[in-house]
Amino acid sequence: MGFYQRTKHIFKCILVIPILPCVIYFIPTYVRILIGFIPMDKCQLKSGEMLALDDRVDASLNLLSRYDVSTCTTWKAPIIWEGMFDKDIYDKAHKKKGTSVALTVFAVGRYLDAYLMTFLNSSEHHFMLGLPVTYYVFTDLPEKVPKIKLAPDRNLKVIKVERHFRWQDISMMRMKTVSDFIESDIRHHCTHVFCFDVDQVFTGRFGPEALGNLVALLHAHYYHLPKKLFTYDHNPKSKAYMDAGEGDFYYHAAVFGGSCESVKALTDACYQSIMEDKQNNVEALWHDESHLNKYLWLHKPSRVLSPEYCWDKSISYRKDIRISRLLWAPKYYDVLRTP
Numbered sequence: 462m463g464f465y466q467r468t469k470h471i472f473k474c475i476l477v478i479p480i481l482p483c484v485i486y487f488i489p490t491y492v493r494i495l496i497g498f499i500p501m502d503k504c505q506l507k508s509g510e511m512l513a514l515d516d517r518v519d520a521s522l523n524l525l526s527r528y529d530v531s532t533c534t535t536w537k538a539p540i541i542w543e544g545m546f547d548k549d550i551y552d553k554a555h556k557k558k559g560t561s562v563a564l565t566v567f568a569v570g571r572y573l574d575a576y577l578m579t580f581l582n583s584s585e586h587h588f589m590l591g592l593p594v595t596y597y598v599f600t601d602l603p604e605k606v607p608k609i610k611l612a613p614d615r616n617l618k619v620i621k622v623e624r625h626f627r628w629q630d631i632s633m634m635r636m637k638t639v640s641d642f643i644e645s646d647i648r649h650h651c652t653h654v655f656c657f658d659v660d661q662v663f664t665g666r667f668g669p670e671a672l673g674n675l676v677a678l679l680h681a682h683y684y685h686l687p688k689k690l691f692t693y694d695h696n697p698k699s700k701a702y703m704d705a706g707e708g709d710f711y712y713h714a715a716v717f718g719g720s721c722e723s724v725k726a727l728t729d730a731c732y733q734s735i736m737e738d739k740q741n742n743v744e745a746l747w748h749d750e751s752h753l754n755k756y757l758w759l760h761k762p763s764r765v766l767s768p769e770y771c772w773d774k775s776i777s778y779r780k781d782i783r784i785s786r787l788l789w790a791p792k793y794y795d796v797l798r799t800p
């Protein structure tokens with residue numbers, strides 16, 4: 462190699478070194494921005510009256526106010542977006558009906574110190590304000606649960622649970638614990654129950670417009686993608702198996718809820734499928750989330766929440782997300798998930 466070629470080669474290498482990290486950084490962001498331009502299916506209903514009403518008050522939903530997103534499902538359930546509902550109508554209707562809400566959250570092992578305080582404090586500012594709320598905090602470290610100043614009519618119960626060795630089991634076995642607690646406690650005190658991951662922060666109103674008989678949430682990373690790309694479980698050996706072409710949406714397991722009866726049925730069914738998988742030595746691709754998606758395909762949710770209700774800030778800007786009500790907190794898997 463001559464002097465000229467060698468110098469050229471060295472220059473090329475010097476140039477590539479800073480360009481490479483830039484390419485690696487910008488390609489995912491660029492792809493995420495492009496994904497935001499894939500249109501969602503449009504709701505074919507003209508007014509809230511035409512929905513299969515989860516609640517009389519849903520007749521007041523303005524399905525045409527959001528031309529840019531899907532505001533109903535093919536089975537006539539609403540998909541709730543900012544701009545579609547009048548918050549005062551929902552607040553008043555649920556107060557009048559005597560709605561009361563249980564919020565279940567697990568903070569096991571290091572997740573307690575990392576997330577619980579922020580989760581609960583933020584919930585006191587945004588979750589179902591004006592309605593009676595009971596927090597059910599499940600933990601292996603009850604003495605470490607922070608003392609939170611609660612508004613009147615809001616309570617917190619701490620329940621000790623064992624710490625499963627694998628994080629996958631901590632996550633999956635929530636189904637069994639929630640089911641047992643609905644039966645023994647929650648259904649005697651509350652009309653509705655919402656189940657949350659702890660690694661999130663409320664940042665905006667999460668009110669009674671989110672309540673329904675069976676409520677599921679659109680996963681922030683998939684709501685613009687075609688079904689082919691959903692990460693359902695495709696292993697025929699698992700009870701969570703879904704065939705190509707099956708499914709409606711990709712739902713996120715970090716938030717689901719409904720009436721006590723519906724959430725009990727959901728958690729029971731998911732737990733049974735998880736246990737059958739264990740007997741057959743298989744584990745679904747995304748654990749409880751895969752089983753939840755299978756269940757919600759077979760039992761359609763009566764209400765779907767837009768990703769405003771659990772947004773991941775790392776997904777660049779999206780014009781259709783006018784407000785974020787709950788945000789993903791940073792993940793520290795390497796530190797938090799080690800036994």
Ligand SMILES: CC(=O)N[C@H]1[C@@H](OP(=O)(O)OP(=O)(O)OC[C@H]2O[C@@H](n3ccc(=O)[nH]c3=O)[C@H](O)[C@@H]2O)O[C@H](CO)[C@H](O)[C@@H]1O
Pocket residue numbers: 566567568569570571572573628629631632633657658659660714715746747748749750792797798
């Ligand atoms: C993007 C992604 O990776 N998503 C998957 C991941 O969600 P996540 O990464 O959101 O799971 P995660 O680590 O938040 O675990 C789920 C929840 O279980 C509780 N918890 C978990 C572990 C622990 O040691 N202590 C504890 O309290 C806590 O409430 C936590 O929020 O894992 C889930 C459970 O398998 C699902 O499969 C999700 O699809």
Ligand SMILES: [Mn+2]
Pocket residue numbers: 658659660715
């Ligand atoms: Mn999580």
